[in-house]
Amino acid sequence: MNSPLDQTRRRFLGQMSTGLTGVALSRLFAAESALPKGTHFAPKAKQVLQIFCPGAASHIDLWEHKPMLEKFHGTPLPGGEKEVSFQGKNGNLMRPPWAFAPAGKSGKMLSTMLPHMARHADDIAFIHSMTSQTNTHGPGCINMNTCFTREGYPSAGSWVSYALGSLNDNLPTYIAIQDLRGEPPNGKANWSNGFLPARFQAVAMAAQQPLRNLARPASISSAEDEAARDFLRTINREHEQQHPGNSELSARMAAYELAAKMQLAAPEVSDLGGEPKHVHDLYGTGDANSLKAAYARNCLLARRFLERGVRYVSLYCASRASNVDGFLNWDAHKTLKADYERHCPIFDQPTAALLMDMKQRGMLNDVLVVWCTEFGRMPTHQEGTSGRDHNPDAFTTWMMGAGVKGGISHGSTDDFGRRSVHDVTSVYDFYATVLHLLGLDHEKLTYYFNGLQQRLTNVHGHVIKSVLA
Numbered sequence: 405m406n407s408p409l410d411q412t413r414r415r416f417l418g419q420m421s422t423g424l425t426g427v428a429l430s431r432l433f434a435a436e437s438a439l440p441k442g443t444h445f446a447p448k449a450k451q452v453l454q455i456f457c458p459g460a461a462s463h464i465d466l467w468e469h470k471p472m473l474e475k476f477h478g479t480p481l482p483g484g485e486k487e488v489s490f491q492g493k494n495g496n497l498m499r500p501p502w503a504f505a506p507a508g509k510s511g512k513m514l515s516t517m518l519p520h521m522a523r524h525a526d527d528i529a530f531i532h533s534m535t536s537q538t539n540t541h542g543p544g545c546i547n548m549n550t551c552f553t554r555e556g557y558p559s560a561g562s563w564v565s566y567a568l569g570s571l572n573d574n575l576p577t578y579i580a581i582q583d584l585r586g587e588p589p590n591g592k593a594n595w596s597n598g599f600l601p602a603r604f605q606a607v608a609m610a611a612q613q614p615l616r617n618l619a620r621p622a623s624i625s626s627a628e629d630e631a632a633r634d635f636l637r638t639i640n641r642e643h644e645q646q647h648p649g650n651s652e653l654s655a656r657m658a659a660y661e662l663a664a665k666m667q668l669a670a671p672e673v674s675d676l677g678g679e680p681k682h683v684h685d686l687y688g689t690g691d692a693n694s695l696k697a698a699y700a701r702n703c704l705l706a707r708r709f710l711e712r713g714v715r716y717v718s719l720y721c722a723s724r725a726s727n728v729d730g731f732l733n734w735d736a737h738k739t740l741k742a743d744y745e746r747h748c749p750i751f752d753q754p755t756a757a758l759l760m761d762m763k764q765r766g767m768l769n770d771v772l773v774v775w776c777t778e779f780g781r782m783p784t785h786q787e788g789t790s791g792r793d794h795n796p797d798a799f800t801t802w803m804m805g806a807g808v809k810g811g812i813s814h815g816s817t818d819d820f821g822r823r824s825v826h827d828v829t830s831v832y833d834f835y836a837t838v839l840h841l842l843g844l845d846h847e848k849l850t851y852y853f854n855g856l857q858q859r860l861t862n863v864h865g866h867v868i869k870s871v872l873a
Contacts, residue, residue, distance in 0.1 A: 442567070442568065442569075443567075443568070443842070443843030443844060444843060444844055444845040444848055444849075445843050445845070446843055447807075447841065447842050447843030447844075448772075448806050448807025448841045448842075448843070448872075448873070449770060449771065449772035449805065449806035449807050449841045449842055450571065450715075450770040450771070450806070450842070451571070451710055451713075451714070451715055451716065451717075451770055451771045451772070452560075452561070452564060452715070452716045452717070452771070452772050452773075452774065452838065452842070453706060453710060453717050453719065453758075453762075453771055453772070453773045453774070453805075454560075454561070454716070454717070454718045454719065454773075454774050454775075454776060455719050455721065455755060455773065455774070455775045455776070456545075456548070456549075456588065456594075456718060456719070456720050456721070456775075456776045456777065457720075457721050457722055457733075457734050457747075457751065457775070457776070457777045458541070458545055458588035458589055458720065458722050458723065458724070458733045458734065458777070458778065459541065459589075459722055459725065459730070459732075459733030459734030459735035459736075459777070459778075460541065460544070460734060460735060460777055460778050460779050460780060460781055460794055460795075460799070461734040461747075461777040462734070462736065462740070462744075462780065462781040462792060463532065463780045463781070463798065463799045463800035463817070463821060464500060464780070464781065464783055464817075464820075464821035465500045465501070465502075465515060465517075465740065465744060465781070465792075466514070466515045466517070466518060466744075466748075466800070467514065467515070467530060467532070467800040467802070468530075468532050468800055468816075468817065468821060469504040469513035469514075470783070470817075470819065470820060470821045472819040472820055473497055473498070473499045473500065473783055473820055473821065474499045474500075476497050476820075477496075477497055477498065477499040478496050478497065478498075479496055479497055480496055480497070481494070481496070481497055481783060481784050481820060481822065482820075484784070484822065489539070489782055489793040489794060489795070490539045490540070490793050490794040492786070492787065492793075493786075493787045494782055494784040494785070494786060494787060494793060495784055495785045495786065495787045495788070495789075496784060496785065497783055497784055497820060498783070498784060498785040498790070498792070500515065501740065501741040501744070502515055502516050502517050503515075503516050504516065505522070507522035507523070507525035508522070508523070508524075508525035508526035508811065509526050509811070510525055510526050510811035510812075512525040512526075512528075512530070512811070512813070515748075517744060517745070517748040517752070518748060518751075518752050519752065520752045520753045520755075520756030520757070521752055521755060521756045523756060523760075524756060524759050524760075524804065525811065526810050526811040527759075527763070527768075527804050527805075527808075527810035527811070528802050528803070528804045528810055528811070529802060529803045529804065529808050529809055529810060529811075529812050529813075529814065529870075529871035530800060530802045530812070530813040530814065531800065531801045531802060531803070531813075531814045531815060531829055531834070531868065531871070532800050532813055532814065532815045532816050532817060532824075533798070533814065533815025533816060533817065533824035533825070533826060533827050533828050533829050534780075534798070534799045534800060534801050534815075534824065534829050534830070534831070534834070535796065535797055535798065535799075535824050535828060535829070535830055536548070536778060536779040536796035536797075536799065536831070537553050537796070537831075538553050538779070538796060539779060539794040539795070539796040540794075541589040541590075541725060541735065541778060542589040542590040543590070544589070544778030544779050544796070545588050545589045545590050545594055545778045546590050546593055546594065547778065547831055548776050548777070548778050548831055549561075549594045549595070549718075549776075550593075550594075550596075550598065550860075551831050551832055551835060551860055551861055551862055552862070555590065555593040555596070556596075556598055556599070557596075557598040557599070558596065558597055558598035558599065558600045558604065558851075558860070559594060559595050559596055559597075559598070559605075559606070559718075560716075560835050560838065560860060561578045561580075561595060561606055561716035561718055562578060562595070562596065562597045562598065562600050562604040562605055562606070563600070563604075563839075563849060563860045564578070564715060564716050564839075564842060564844075565577040565578045565604045565715060565716060566600050566601075566604045566851065567839075567842075567844055567849050568715060568842065568844075569715075570713070570715060571713035571714070571715055572712055572713035572714065574669035574712075575669050575670065575673065575709065575712055575713065575714055576606070576607040576714065577604070577714065577715045577716065578595070578604065578605070578606040578607070578714070578715060578716045578717075578718075579606055579607050579608075579609065579709055579714050579716070579717050579718070580594070580595040580606040580607070580608045580609075580717075580718045580720070581608075581609065581610050581611075581702045581705060581706055581717065581718065581719045581720065582608055582609075582610045582613070582720055582723075583610070583698075583699065583702070583720045583721060583722055583723045584610070584612055584694075584695060584698035584699070584702075585695065585722060585723035585732045585733075586723035586724055586732065587720075587723060587724060588720055588722070588723060588724060588733075589724050589725065589733075589778075591724075592608065594718070595608065595718055599851070599853040599854070599858065600851060606716075606718065609670075609674070610702055610705070611674065611676065611698065611701035611702050611704070611705045612698055612701070669712075673705075673708050673709060673712055674705060674708075676689070676701060676704055676705065676708075679704065683704070683761070684704075686757045686760070686761065687700040687701075687703055687704050687753070687754050687757040687758070687761075688700040688753045688754055688757065689701050689704060691753075693749065693750065695750050696749060696750040696753070696754065699721055699750050699751070699754050700753070700754035700757070702719060702754075703719065703754040703755060703757065703758040704758070706719045706758060707758055707761055707762060707767075710762070710767060710771055711765075711767065721747075721750065721751050721755070722734055722747065729743075729791065730742075730743030730744075730746075730747075730791065731743070731746075733747075734747055734777065736781070736791045736792060737786055737789060737791040737792070737793060738786070738789040738790070738791040739789070739790055739791055740785075740790060740791045740792055741790065743791070759773065759804065762805075768804070768805040768806060769806055770806050771805050771806055772803065772804075772805045772806045772807065772808065772838065772841050772842070773803065773804040773805040774801065774802070774803050774804075774834075774838060775801060775802045775803075775804075776801050777799060777800075777801070779794060779795060779796040779799050780794075780795040780796070780797075780798045780799030780800070780821070781793065781794065781795050781799075782794070782795045782822070783795075783820040783821045783822050795822070797822065797823045797824060798817040798818075798821055798822060798823050798824045801834060803837070803838075803871055806841065807841040807872060807873055808841070808871055808872070808873055809870075809871055809872060809873045812870065812871065814827055814829070814868055814870045814871055815827035815828065815829055827870075829868060830864065830865070832861040832862065832864035832865030832866075833864075833865055833866050833867070833868050834868070835860055835861055835865065836861050836865035836866055836867050836868075837867050837868045837871065837872075839860065839861075840867045840872075841872070846859065846860060846861045846865050846867075847859065847861075847865075
C-alpha cells in the first residue's frame with residue numbers, strides 16, 4: 405500500500421505538471437491572439453506592394469546615372485586598384501552596356517533598357533544611397549526583408565500584418581508571389597513570421613501555382629464535406645457555450661473559418677480569365693517569352709489581390725542563383741550585358757503595366773509601392789569577365805504611391821557608384837519610412853520575445869522625410 409507521503413508527492417507532481425501545462429498553453433494562446441492597438445497616427449497608405457528583384461540588380465546599370473563611368477571606362481578605380489570583393493580581384497572601371505536617357509518632366513536619367521518604367525519617373529522617389537550589412541545573397545535578401553541577416557526574425561510584411569490586421573474577411577493578410585523560376589535566396593525565410601504568431605507569415609502562391617490544398621479530395625463528396633462542416637460548427641458552438649470567456653479558442657476557430665472562406669475567394673481572385681484582352685495586352689501575359697508572360701500574370705494577380713484588400717503583397721521577379729551566374733536572377737558576375745538583356749524585358753513592361761493599371765484605378769491613393777534588391781554591384785568588372793561583383797556599400801531602392809513625393813532622388817553615391825556618400829541610408833531607415841507611411845511609429849511597434857521588446861528596425865532607423873509627400 406502506498407504511504408500518505410507517497411500519495412502526497414504524486415499528487416503534488418501531478419498538479420505541478422498540470423499547472424505548468426496550463427501556463428504554457430495560456431502563453432501560447434496569448435501569443436496567438438496578441439495584437440497591437442493599430443496605427444499610432446493618421447496613415448497615408450493602407451496597403452503595401454513590395455517588388456523584389458533577387459540577385460542584386462545593378463544600381464549603376466539601371467537607376468543611377470554615372471557619367472564618370474563612361475569617361476574613365478577601362479581605367480583603374482581610384483584608390484581601389486588592389487581591392488578584393490566577394491568573388492575576388494576586380495578589373496578596371498566598366499561603363500553600363502546601354503545608354504541612359506532623361507525620363508519624365510523631372511528629366512531623371514534612367515537606363516534605356518527600361519523604357520516602360522521610365523514613364524513612371526515623375527511618380528517615383530529614388531533612394532540612391534542604400535547600404536547593406538552583408539555582401540552575400542541569402543543574408544542580403546533576409547536583411548532587406550527583415551532588417552536582420554540571420555533567419556528567425558519576422559519579415560516586414562509579417563510586422564505590418566501583426567500591427568494592422570486584415571482589410572478583408574476571405575483572403576490572407578499577407579501574400580508572397582513567387583517567380584516561375586523559383587523561390588528567392590533563403591526561400592521562405594523572406595516572408596517568415598519569425599517569432600511572431602504563425603498566422604502572420606505570408607501565404608505563398610503565384611499565378612502558375614494557386615493556393616495548395618483548397619480542392620476537396622475526390623474521395624469526399626460535396627454533401628459529405630458540408631455535413632462534416634455542419635458537425636464541426638455544432639461542436640464549436642457547444643464549446644463556446646461551455647467556455648464563454650475563452651476568446652483565444654474562439655479566435656482559433658475563426659482562423660479555420662477563414663480557411664474555409666478562402667476555398668471560395670482564392671480561386672476567384674486567381675482566375676485571370678475574366679480580365680479583358682486590353683489588360684492582358686497591357687501586362688504582356690501572352691508574350692512569346694514564357695518567363696515574361698509568367699511574371700506578367702503574377703503582376704496582374706498582385707493587382708487583383710490588392711484590389712480585394714490584401715494588406716501586404718510581395719512580388720518577386722527572379723529567383724535563387726543557379727550554376728550559371730545571372731541566369732535565374734540579377735546576379736551578373738560574368739556576362740552582365742547578356743544577363744540583363746534577358747532580365748530587363750521580363751521586368752520592364754509587366755511592372756510598368758502594374759503601376760499604370762493601379763494608378764488608373766486610383767489604387768495608388770492607398771497602396772504604397774516599394775522596389776527592393778539585396779545590394780548593389782561594383783563599378784568595375786570582375787577580373788577576366790564582363791560582369792560586376794557584389795557591392796553592399798551602395799545600391800538603389802525606390803518608393804511610389806500613397807504618401808510618396810514623386811520625381812525626386814534621395815541620397816547619392818560617389819562619382820563611380822562605389823560607395824554611398826550623401827544622405828547614407830540603411831534598411832532600418834527604409835522600413836522606418838514604410839511604417840511611418842502606414843501610420844506606425846517604428847519605435848513603438850514592438851513584440852515581447854526572448855526578454856526584449858523586439859522591433860522590425862531593431863534599435864536603429866530614421867524616417868526618410870525627403871520622400872514624404
